[in-house]
Amino acid sequence: MKKLSARRRHPLAAVVVLLLALAATGGLYAFVAPTGKAQADETAQSLAIDEGKKLYAVGCASCHGTGGQGTSDGPSLVGVGAAAVDFQVGTGRMPAATSQGAQVPRKDVVYTQAEIDQLAAYIASLGAGPNIPTEAEYGPEGADIAKGGDLFRTNCAQCHNFTGKGGALTHGKYAPSLEGVDPKHIYEAMQTGPQNMPSFPDTILSEQNKKDIIAYLDAVNGDDTESPGGLELGGLGPVSEGLFAWVFGLGALIAVAVWVAARTAKAKKS
Numbered sequence: 001m002k003k004l005s006a007r008r009r010h011p012l013a014a015v016v017v018l019l020l021a022l023a024a025t026g027g028l029y030a031f032v033a034p035t036g037k038a039q040a041d042e043t044a045q046s047l048a049i050d051e052g053k054k055l056y057a058v059g060c061a062s063c064h065g066t067g068g069q070g071t072s073d074g075p076s077l078v079g080v081g082a083a084a085v086d087f088q089v090g091t092g093r094m095p096a097a098t099s100q101g102a103q104v105p106r107k108d109v110v111y112t113q114a115e116i117d118q119l120a121a122y123i124a125s126l127g128a129g130p131n132i133p134t135e136a137e138y139g140p141e142g143a144d145i146a147k148g149g150d151l152f153r154t155n156c157a158q159c160h161n162f163t164g165k166g167g168a169l170t171h172g173k174y175a176p177s178l179e180g181v182d183p184k185h186i187y188e189a190m191q192t193g194p195q196n197m198p199s200f201p202d203t204i205l206s207e208q209n210k211k212d213i214i215a216y217l218d219a220v221n222g223d224d225t226e227s228p229g230g231l232e233l234g235g236l237g238p239v240s241e242g243l244f245a246w247v248f249g250l251g252a253l254i255a256v257a258v259w260v261a262a263r264t265a266k267a268k269k270s
């Protein structure tokens with residue numbers, strides 16, 4: 001008995017009891033929480049589908065049919081997936097104008113991102129297709145820009161030009177410039193292959209390949225404000241940068257020469 005009460009008063013005893021209690025509540029929470037969370041997710045999802053269905057009936061059904069089965073004015077959307085909706089509506093291509101030219105163009109976006117997510121949830125509920133990618137998939141972490149450049153030149157440059165400036169195709173169609181396109185939309189374009197663009201499923205370009213290509217495009221077309229390595233020097237490339245080296249380098253040499261001359265002049269005088 002004496003031994004036990006002595007141990008109980010040990011300064012670490014309180015800490016041990018506290019840790020045990022924390023572990024127990026943690027375990028209990030882990031046991032109880034997921035079911036509650038899964039249920040909440042499920043209701044949120046079916047709410048989004050309901051809202052998306054309403055938006056779809058008003059804005060899209062006239063061309064794509066009341067159940068997304070397609071009409072003579074628009075293709076079936078069964079199985080195109082959330083990624084196709086997020087791309088098409090998120091770049092303003094959809095809803096398409098009623099009178100179309102050779103190609104449905106990028107326009108001002110009509111819906112908020114929350115509404116786009118709802119439309120996407122509804123279309124995804126009609127048939128499985130690619131999901132909207134997450135930041136972990138299209139973000140810059142772990143991307144290889146040089147590899148991305150190689151992949152871009154072999155898979156994309158024949159239509160989009162070597163740095164993604166875009167180019168004309170036949171019959172009035174064109175591959176648009178990729179400058180300033182949201183990384184998420186680049187990923188989705190590769191997943192879904194809009195209009196005359198082929199699609200590049202993961203079997204052709206892996207997730208990592210897509211990430212590398214996006215990082216490459218960001219590096220060649222990125223914001224003018226982010227210039228790796230400090231001052232941009234007008235961004236005119238080798239000419240202005242050479243000029244900079246010339247003016248400043250020569251200036252520094254002249255300064256040194258003047259200083260040396262002044263020193264020698266002084267030394268001679270004294």
Ligand code: HEC
Nearest residue numbers: 059060063073074075080084085088094095096097098195
């Ligand atoms: C005026 C008719 C029209 C309206 C309205 C319209 N679309 Fe479309 N949509 C089209 C046509 C035509 C295409 C096919 C373009 C092509 O591939 O040449 C298309 C293509 C799409 C695609 C690509 C399908 C694929 O195979 O990848 C999606 C996704 C889409 N529309 C979603 C929508 C959504 C969502 C709305 C409502 C916000 C909408 N559209 C409104 C005519 C329309």
Ligand code: HEC
Nearest residue numbers: 091106155156159174175176181185186189194195196197
């Ligand atoms: C056969 C020619 C062709 C090839 C190859 C091609 N694309 Fe495209 N791409 C197009 C066309 C055409 C469009 C326009 C489609 C539209 O407006 O719906 C397009 C559109 C896009 C867009 C949407 C741009 C915007 O303004 O929203 C992105 C991003 C894109 N392509 C990326 C790529 C990448 C990355 C590759 C290589 C992995 C690639 N493309 C390969 C023809 C091509």
